[in-house]
Amino acid sequence: MRNISDIIEKYIKEILDSSDIIKLKRSELAEKFQCVPSQINYVLKTRFSIERGYVVESKRGGGGYIQVIKVRPVTDAELIDEMIGLIGYKVTQNMAESIIIHLLEEDVISDREARLMLTVIDHTVLDIDIPLRDELRANLMRAMLQSLTYSR
Incomplete structure (x- = not known):
């Protein structure tokens, strides 16, 4: 059975x-989902991030609301460039996974390419201490994304 976060997403x-x-x-x-509001916050923060192609804005107060915007790039190359721009000096495994999932959902990469990329950035493969692991992951992600730009 799927968990509540999956259902809300x-x-x-x-x-x-x-x-x-x-x-x-x-x-x-x-x-609606019979959960606490913090569960909604969790889903929005983890499943609707900029790395996954969404912008979430919140307006507080009595009439407050959450606005979710799906960002649609014009071309695959533009999306790849945006993702490269998100990668700084170092990148966490969660952020790297979000970028890969976004590229997969937008059909920029295949299931096979996504699986290969996810394997390469996994902490069990990059068996070195943080922060070096996050720095190496950032370099690998940039290299993989740049190779996608040239192969399209």
Whole structure:
């Protein structure tokens, strides 16, 4: 059975299929899924990040809402360039995975390419101490993304 985070993510993505910009009320979502509002925050933070192609804005207060925007790049090369721009001096495994998942969801890379990339950036493969591991991961991600740009 899927967990509540997966269900909430699927629901929000289904709404986003009909519109690239949606406004949601955290309390209404929490009530709909019978969870605490912090669960909604968790889903938005982990599943709707810029690395995954979303911008989330929050307006606080009584009439507050959360706006989720699906960012749609014009070309694959533009998306790859945006992802390269997100990678700094070092990158965590979670951020790298989010970038790879985004590229897969946008059909920029195949399932096979995604699996290979996920294997390369895994902490069990990069068996060195942090922060060197995150620096090496950033270099590997940049190199893989740049090779995608030239092969398209």
